[in-house]
Amino acid sequence: MAEIYHAxxxxxxNIAVIKYWGKASTKLNTPTNSSLSVTLSQDDLRxxxxxxxxxxxxxxxxxxxxxxxxxxxxxxxxxxxELRALRKAxxxxxxxxxxxxxYKLHLISENNFPTAAGLASSxxxxxxxxxxxxxxxxxxxxPTQLSRxxxxxxxxxxxxxxxxxxxxxxxxxxxxxxxxxxxxAPESHxxxxxxxxxVISDAKKxxxxxxxxxxxxxxxxxxPNRANVIVPARMEAMKKAIAEKxxxxxxxxxxxDSNSFHAVxxxxxxxxxxxxxxxxxxxxxxxxxxxxxxxxxxxxxxxxGPNAVIYYDEANEDLILGVxxxxxxxxxGWSDKYSRISPKVPDGFNDSLLAALSTGVSRIILTGVGSGxxxxxxxxxxxxxxxxxxxxx
Amino acid sequence: MAEIYHAxxxxxxNIAVIKYWGKASTKLNTPTNSSLSVTLSQDDLRxxxxxxxxxxxxxxxxxxxxxxxxxxxxxxxxxxxELRALRKAxxxxxxxxxxxxxYKLHLISENNFPTAAGLASSxxxxxxxxxxxxxxxxxxxxPTQLSRxxxxxxxxxxxxxxxxxxxxxxxxxxxxxxxxxxxxAPESHxxxxxxxxxVISDAKKxxxxxxxxxxxxxxxxxxPNRANVIVPARMEAMKKAIAEKxxxxxxxxxxxDSNSFHAVxxxxxxxxxxxxxxxxxxxxxxxxxxxxxxxxxxxxxxxxGPNAVIYYDEANEDLILGVxxxxxxxxxGWSDKYSRISPKVPDGFNDSLLAALSTGVSRIILTGVGSGxxxxxxxxxxxxxxxxxxxxx
Numbered sequence: 070m071a072e073i074y075h076a077x078x079x080x081x082x083n084i085a086v087i088k089y090w091g092k093a094s095t096k097l098n099t100p101t102n103s104s105l106s107v108t109l110s111q112d113d114l115r116x117x118x119x120x121x122x123x124x125x126x127x128x129x130x131x132x133x134x135x136x137x138x139x140x141x142x143x144x145x146x147x148x149x150x151e152l153r154a155l156r157k158a159x160x161x162x163x164x165x166x167x168x169x170x171x172y173k174l175h176l177i178s179e180n181n182f183p184t185a186a187g188l189a190s191s192x193x194x195x196x197x198x199x200x201x202x203x204x205x206x207x208x209x210x211x212p213t214q215l216s217r218x219x220x221x222x223x224x225x226x227x228x229x230x231x232x233x234x235x236x237x238x239x240x241x242x243x244x245x246x247x248x249x250x251x252x253x254a255p256e257s258h259x260x261x262x263x264x265x266x267x268v269i270s271d272a273k274k275x276x277x278x279x280x281x282x283x284x285x286x287x288x289x290x291x292x293p294n295r296a297n298v299i300v301p302a303r304m305e306a307m308k309k310a311i312a313e314k315x316x317x318x319x320x321x322x323x324x325x326d327s328n329s330f331h332a333v334x335x336x337x338x339x340x341x342x343x344x345x346x347x348x349x350x351x352x353x354x355x356x357x358x359x360x361x362x363x364x365x366x367x368x369x370x371x372x373x374g375p376n377a378v379i380y381y382d383e384a385n386e387d388l389i390l391g392v393x394x395x396x397x398x399x400x401x402g403w404s405d406k407y408s409r410i411s412p413k414v415p416d417g418f419n420d421s422l423l424a425a426l427s428t429g430v431s432r433i434i435l436t437g438v439g440s441g442x443x444x445x446x447x448x449x450x451x452x453x454x455x456x457x458x459x460x461x462x
Numbered sequence: 463m464a465e466i467y468h469a470x471x472x473x474x475x476n477i478a479v480i481k482y483w484g485k486a487s488t489k490l491n492t493p494t495n496s497s498l499s500v501t502l503s504q505d506d507l508r509x510x511x512x513x514x515x516x517x518x519x520x521x522x523x524x525x526x527x528x529x530x531x532x533x534x535x536x537x538x539x540x541x542x543x544e545l546r547a548l549r550k551a552x553x554x555x556x557x558x559x560x561x562x563x564x565y566k567l568h569l570i571s572e573n574n575f576p577t578a579a580g581l582a583s584s585x586x587x588x589x590x591x592x593x594x595x596x597x598x599x600x601x602x603x604x605p606t607q608l609s610r611x612x613x614x615x616x617x618x619x620x621x622x623x624x625x626x627x628x629x630x631x632x633x634x635x636x637x638x639x640x641x642x643x644x645x646x647a648p649e650s651h652x653x654x655x656x657x658x659x660x661v662i663s664d665a666k667k668x669x670x671x672x673x674x675x676x677x678x679x680x681x682x683x684x685x686p687n688r689a690n691v692i693v694p695a696r697m698e699a700m701k702k703a704i705a706e707k708x709x710x711x712x713x714x715x716x717x718x719d720s721n722s723f724h725a726v727x728x729x730x731x732x733x734x735x736x737x738x739x740x741x742x743x744x745x746x747x748x749x750x751x752x753x754x755x756x757x758x759x760x761x762x763x764x765x766x767g768p769n770a771v772i773y774y775d776e777a778n779e780d781l782i783l784g785v786x787x788x789x790x791x792x793x794x795g796w797s798d799k800y801s802r803i804s805p806k807v808p809d810g811f812n813d814s815l816l817a818a819l820s821t822g823v824s825r826i827i828l829t830g831v832g833s834g835x836x837x838x839x840x841x842x843x844x845x846x847x848x849x850x851x852x853x854x855x
Contacts, residue, residue, distance in 0.1 A: 290687075291688065291722065299684070321731075332726065332728040333684075336721055338721075339749050340745060349735050
């Protein structure tokens with residue numbers, strides 16, 4: 070058997086605070102508006118991917134959590150083609166390099182969080198995919214340059230190539246070349262940003278984000294104003310709030326933009342509903358925490374599903390988690406690390422708001438801002454000697 | 463005891479298909495956008511009010527369903543003042559008229575539907591209030607002229623002064639003088655319009671429409687475009703659909719405008735939620751009926767609460783009510799009049815959508831387009847010989 074080349078990388082999940090919703094070009098996977106996210110810690114949520122290639126491999130293949138997945142889709146193919154072209158250019162410059170660009174690829178990928186949780190895993194997945202192949206090919210492109218490729222796999226994946234606070238600038242070129250991610254601030258700039266993910270189950274699976282966002286673009290009369298006027302202003306305000314570590318400003322913009330996104334979903338024909346009664350209970354609890362605090366100490370945001378992500382600053386952890394623990398002490402996720410948190414609500418808190426949250430949440434994931442993709446030592450690769458997944462741990 | 467003068471009138475409920483949401487002036491009670499409604503039959507939903515006055519009465523008073531209600535609020539006072547001024551002008555012209563404008567008023571009002579149903583009863587209430595006093599005073603003002611007064615009591619009350627299809631034109635004058643209701647078409651133009659009201663209970667009472675709409679005006683960034691651009695275009699399209707008795711056009715506009723209204727509620731800070739998971743189940747059932755029919759045969763709309771109102775043409779009654787009966791056969795409202803309806807769904811209908819509706823609906827009210835206010839013979843007045851409510855029937 071010919072030599073197997075491989076490299077392994079991890080990539081994080083990111084949760085947008087200014088939302089991506091709407092494609093300017095479905096072919097290029099460019100957005101109708103810029104967006105901005107916080108990268109979450111890989112200690113809690115990450116994809117690990119080993120990219121490997123060999124003259125012995127018969128075809129490109131991908132395994133996710135041990136199961137084979139199709140890579141014939143246009144999105145995966147676009148990423149393969151772009152990365153191979155970059156490798157090919159290197160090989161053309163230096164004939165001593167092994168011709169990896171001509172070999173088939175085997176990708177082996179695992180998430181450290183349950184797929185059933187309904188967390189958007191495609192961002193971490195495509196970021197790890199691109200980062201691992203770029204490492205395998207020893208590409209020197211910057212994360213921003215690679216973000217152009219990851220964007221073609223899954224739009225929000227471009228933001229998972231960085232840690233900290235990340236903008237996806239929509240760009241203005243016809244060919245999508247300037248639709249890329251940039252780091253607004255590293256995690257070290259504002260390391261005390263925390264996130265509690267409330268996993269909320271839903272009887273009915275919502276429409277996929279790809280078809281949902283295109284329905285919104287095609288039919289919502291409120292949408293153009295959001296994409297063209299409201300979000301551009303919010304992007305600037307959010308960058309300023311992050312630069313100044315202004316949590317109140319960050320929180321106001323985060324909540325307003327989440328609601329604006331779900332408003333244009335509701336304004337779609339037929340209407341798209343991602344939030345359910347439990348999601349709304351989470352909104353009410355966050356509003357009540359802020360009311361009792363007399364300022365914005367927590368901010369909710371919802372992606373294309375019912376789960377709530379609640380951002381807060383570490384300084385207010387006892388307050389925020391005290392309330393959440395009182396409502397959800399029974400669910401998975403309250404590890405020993407949080408045993409010091411007493412389940413309690415502040416004085417004057419309307420306890421009746423907790424019941425609806427308590428019944429709706431099935432798991433909590435407690436995490437915070439984190440780093441971008443990381444290299445994994447060769448000995449920890451997910452691949453066996455034949456180029457197949459090692460038996461899953 | 464001095465003579466008691468009295469007159470009695472009924473007024474209908476109306477349910478908007480282009481929604482009123484936002485006040486241009488809270489003082490004048492003028493709207494940020496025009497709106498359009500269907501008047502519902504008084505056989506099923508109406509307020510009856512006896513207006514009386516006498517030199518013997520000590521103070522203005524109102525009884526609603528037998529219980530005294532305050533009339534010192536600015537809205538009631540504005541209506542009293544305007545109506546008395548019109549009467550006073552008549553008396554000044556003709557000194558033979560009794561000086562009713564100087565007498566205190568007793569108003570006795572009853573609804574033929576349960577207040578607990580959460581139906582907006584203030585529209586019918588203020589329309590009956592104004593119509594009964596105008597009749598007592600023998601005013602010659604047209605319904606449109608009276609609508610200017612009813613609007614000051616409760617905005618949407620101005621539309622309940624007419625039967626059929628009614629527009630409230632926002633007007634452009636600073637003093638609100640041209641913010642009035644006009645009949646777009648009488649009920650005889652399109653008499654086959656039917657409405658099924660699904661009464662849906664909600665654990666949490668939503669914010670009142672008066673405070674909710676002002677929060678939207680103050681904080682929603684999507685709202686100005688709705689009020690200034692989207693609704694004006696829809697008003698014209700809706701008038702055309704009604705003129706042409708084009709149910710599909712009527713349905714598309716009705717559903718889109720309901721969703722647009724709830725979208726700007728969601729875009730309010732903090733967000734306002736009126737629809738709940740049961741409301742959304744009603745949306746899904748209507749969408750599924752239309753999908754199976756291959757065209758729009760039913761249209762949902764939601765006011766400031768979770769109740770669904772489903773409009774349909776009588777020609778499709780067996781289809782629409784068959785599905786609704788299958789889901790809600792157990793609730794109050796399926797009178798003998800509808801015993802001919804078989805609970806059934808059309809071929810290919812996704813039955814799983816019915817369960818969520820079945821658990822959420824507590825009552826159904828089956829009605830249709832109806833007439834404007836009606837005079838009630840003196841012998842049926844709600845007043846006794848002392849000017850107090852007759853013991854309620």
